Amino acid sequence: MIQQSVKVLWNKKLSTACYKIGLTCSDHYSSAKPGQFVMLGFAGQTDPLLHRPFSIHNLLISNGSAHGFELLYKVVGIATASLAARKAGDSVEIFGPLGTGFLIPSRAKRVFVVAGGIGVAPLVFLVSDFHRKKVDLSNYRVFIGGRTKEDLLCCQEFLDLGVSVQTTTDDGSAGDQCLVTHPVETAIGQTAPDAIVACGPMDMLTCVVGIAEKHRVPCQVSIETMMACGMGACLGCAVESRTEGEQYLHACMDGPVFPADALKF
Ligand SMILES: Cc1cc2nc3c(=O)[nH]c(=O)nc-3n(C[C@H](O)[C@H](O)[C@H](O)COP(=O)(O)OP(=O)(O)OC[C@H]3O[C@@H](n4cnc5c(N)ncnc54)[C@H](O)[C@@H]3O)c2cc1C
Ligand code: FES
Numbered sequence: 001m002i003q004q005s006v007k008v009l010w011n012k013k014l015s016t017a018c019y020k021i022g023l024t025c026s027d028h029y030s031s032a033k034p035g036q037f038v039m040l041g042f043a044g045q046t047d048p049l050l051h052r053p054f055s056i057h058n059l060l061i062s063n064g065s066a067h068g069f070e071l072l073y074k075v076v077g078i079a080t081a082s083l084a085a086r087k088a089g090d091s092v093e094i095f096g097p098l099g100t101g102f103l104i105p106s107r108a109k110r111v112f113v114v115a116g117g118i119g120v121a122p123l124v125f126l127v128s129d130f131h132r133k134k135v136d137l138s139n140y141r142v143f144i145g146g147r148t149k150e151d152l153l154c155c156q157e158f159l160d161l162g163v164s165v166q167t168t169t170d171d172g173s174a175g176d177q178c179l180v181t182h183p184v185e186t187a188i189g190q191t192a193p194d195a196i197v198a199c200g201p202m203d204m205l206t207c208v209v210g211i212a213e214k215h216r217v218p219c220q221v222s223i224e225t226m227m228a229c230g231m232g233a234c235l236g237c238a239v240e241s242r243t244e245g246e247q248y249l250h251a252c253m254d255g256p257v258f259p260a261d262a263l264k265f
Helices: 027-031 078-084 117-132 155-160 181-190 202-214
Strands: 002-013 018-024 037-041 052-055 058-062 065-074 091-098 111-116 140-146 164-169 195-199 219-222 238-240 248-250 257-259
Touching: 002 078, 018 078, 027 058, 027 065, 027 091, 037 065, 037 078, 052 065, 052 117, 058 117, 065 078, 065 117, 111 117, 111 181, 111 202, 117 140, 117 155, 117 195, 140 181, 155 164, 164 181, 181 202, 195 202, 202 219
Parallel strands: 111 140, 111 195, 140 164, 195 219
Antiparallel strands: 002 018, 002 091, 018 065, 037 052, 037 091, 058 065, 219 257, 238 248
């Protein structure tokens, strides 16, 4: 993990509130794992003072090594609004890659990938990474849910990787009008997958974990907590553990990706 000042390559608006930004990086990001994140800040700015966590959305690779990476982000406050105002050539500060990544055993052939809203961000990196490593993705299924069709991001990226995508919205403006966990439950009832990975709001993750446990399918989740330091110093990201003798885990160091049975939901 190193701290560096990096350049904005481009910053594209995808919907009313969501953007995708490309940033330069040193080639040690070549070994970044899907699920890992960076802490991003603005040198010389006092507001926001603290860096903010963002999942690596994908690596920009040339000649086998990473020269940049992408973040997918939603504007919700001061830091994300500041980021949206950045133009090509501007600088931002990052340190990373941080935290744990997804671990899908090679014997897992049939995998369900479940995304809620901006939670799709690290899952594109996961599926792209397997695609680059020539993993057979024919039995992967992606489920993406959002409040409205504006929240359904990255469907085309998954389709371009040859993976089927099922979408849902709360308001019926695209896909099926239901929660994303409904088609997951239906599909699991037909043929259980070997693994489920999920990222999204806590309510969605709680429901996905419940379905996975009911059907005894191993599940990994990437969780979002408030993070002030990103490296184990502030203890602000503590989450309750299910492991006996271990009351709390830290999302920044022990996560953000956890086996579902490690956490209390
Ligand atoms: C490991 C990790 C990966 C993340 N990856 C992404 C990503 O890829 N794309 C993305 O858009 N966002 C991601 N987030 C969330 C992102 O860090 C926050 O949206 C961001 O910090 C908000 O900063 P802000 O100054 O714009 O908003 P603030 O003014 O700080 O907050 C605005 C609102 O968002 C809530 N909020 C802020 N941070 C968090 C958080 N970490 N978890 C839950 N609620 C929060 C606040 O309570 C407040 O209601 C990630 C968070 C974590 C922990
Ligand atoms: S964010 Fe500071 S300890 Fe995890």
